[in-house]
């Protein structure tokens with residue numbers, strides 16, 4: 001074995017922020033479960049994450065002690081629940097470096113956040129930045145989740161605008177070679193995934209941001225996979241909108257986030273109409289509150305927001321730098337381990353650089369359904385299929401993929417269980 | 431979970447050595463079915479000779495369950511009267527909907543009894559049914575076309 005000595009003055013290996021994975025695991029009751037007579041190895045966090053006791057308790061405590069509707073009561077419980085709900089908004093704002101909690105719009109999930117922005121555009125929008133018609137272009141990429149494809153397709157159908165996309169390189173990176181041509185004076189918005197839920201690729205956005213600013217378009221990032229795993233600072237990233245979803249970051253389902261620059265949010269028309277989003281309502285017409293209330297019609301997911309606040313506290317306590325480093329070490333370990341499995345091909349970057357803790361692969365001659373089924377019989381939970389990102393499968397000419405995705409509670413033992421399981425898969429289908 | 435209940439020898443055998451695979455002419459109807467949740471696909475053709483299904487040819491991609499099911503279907507249905515084929519179809523659909531509680535009739539279902547274990551795996555039932563749904567669709571189209579021609 002060779003030992004590498006890092007010169008003094010450089011960041012040392014031991015300087016990396018770390019946490020005790022076993023202590024983290026103790027916070028997640030579900031990880032004690034058995035599945036099909038085996039110890040659970042939950043390798044599907046890219047799909048949805050597990051929840052720590054702190055989040056489960058925050059939700060239970062909210063219902064047990066504070067439950068009331070928000071923003072429309074003078075009574076004590078209503079005040080408490082409003083404070084908890086707005087407190088969660090402030091926590092989320094701080095978590096992603098937003099300038100103000102007013103830039104945080106709570107939605108149902110990332111999908112709704114993406115749809116909300118797509119619905120901000122239209123043929124008759126007051127603000128020219130959101131006015132869209134034939135000749136205008138929207139740019140996405142080939143590595144998008146369906147929820148960052150279909151809303152834009154629908155928008156193009158409504159307005160006659162044209163949808164265009166970045167390709168993917170053979171090694172699973174965003175192909176920026178035609179950036180200048182693709183993003184041009186006709187482009188109104190570029191909306192791309194920050195971290196791919198299939199390939200694991202973390203897209204470097206600096207060049208794209210620069211080009212978007214040059215042509216005066218808007219930039220949205222789908223951060224569903226990145227915000228749970230990487231430190232995020234929306235000011236630093238210089239983007240206009242980001243979307244993410246609570247359930248992938250230790251929070252309950254039913255709560256998502258749209259962050260947008262305040263001035264832009266207030267230039268957008270409402271999405272859903274109803275209570276809590278209006279200034280005045282007359283039968284002849286209504287006026288709307290500024291963001292975020294403008295976009296939160298009806299009773300919001302209050303307990304879920306409280307749960308998201310608790311999740312953000314949990315992640316902040318551990319530190320997102322430490323989460324990202326844990327992901328990186330685990331991904332490096334898993335990439336090496338998977339390379340030992342015969343006939344296994346990885347789709348996406350094969351080095352633990354510019355990628356997150358999500359690894360998709362095929363086993364030659366064995367359909368991912370069958371891979372997933374045999375793994376399940378051994379307690380190993382992976383996702384199989386096209387992962388709501390069909391164009392990626394088309395790009396690489398595969399009908400489906402198997403995906404293992406990790407999080408802060410994932411251990412190298414679980415990666416080993418995956419690798420052992422894959423040996424078993426090969427035996428069954430030999 | 432007993433994996434070998436799901437992956438019966440018969441199923442693995444049909445998967446590795448599919449019967450009647452490949453698209454053939456002539457045919458009376460040609461359908462394409464997909465399973466949107468997992469991307470499994472099948473193209474299936476039926477050829478009719480009067481009241482008899484003279485051939486079922488197919489091509490597709492998917493897991494062992496969906497592919498083996500198509501192979502078994504080919505064996506079971508080819509050469510049968512339409513009405514008999516639809517009865518087999520009904521028996522297979524019933525078996526798949528039975529959550530593992532139905533004892534299949536081997537007389538009717540032959541090799542398809544091996545799929546009894548699949549019925550216990552809700553996520554896989556759709557895989558097993560893909561080709562059978564395509565068959566029903568193709569037969570209905572073929573019959574309708576024939577009626578138009580008469």
Ligand SMILES: Cc1ncc(COP(=O)(O)O)c(C=O)c1O
Pocket residue numbers: 046047109110111112145147148193195196197222224225245247256388
């Ligand atoms: C990259 C990406 N975008 C969007 C989504 C949609 O998230 P949700 O289903 O919570 O709206 C997902 C979740 O699978 C995702 O991975």
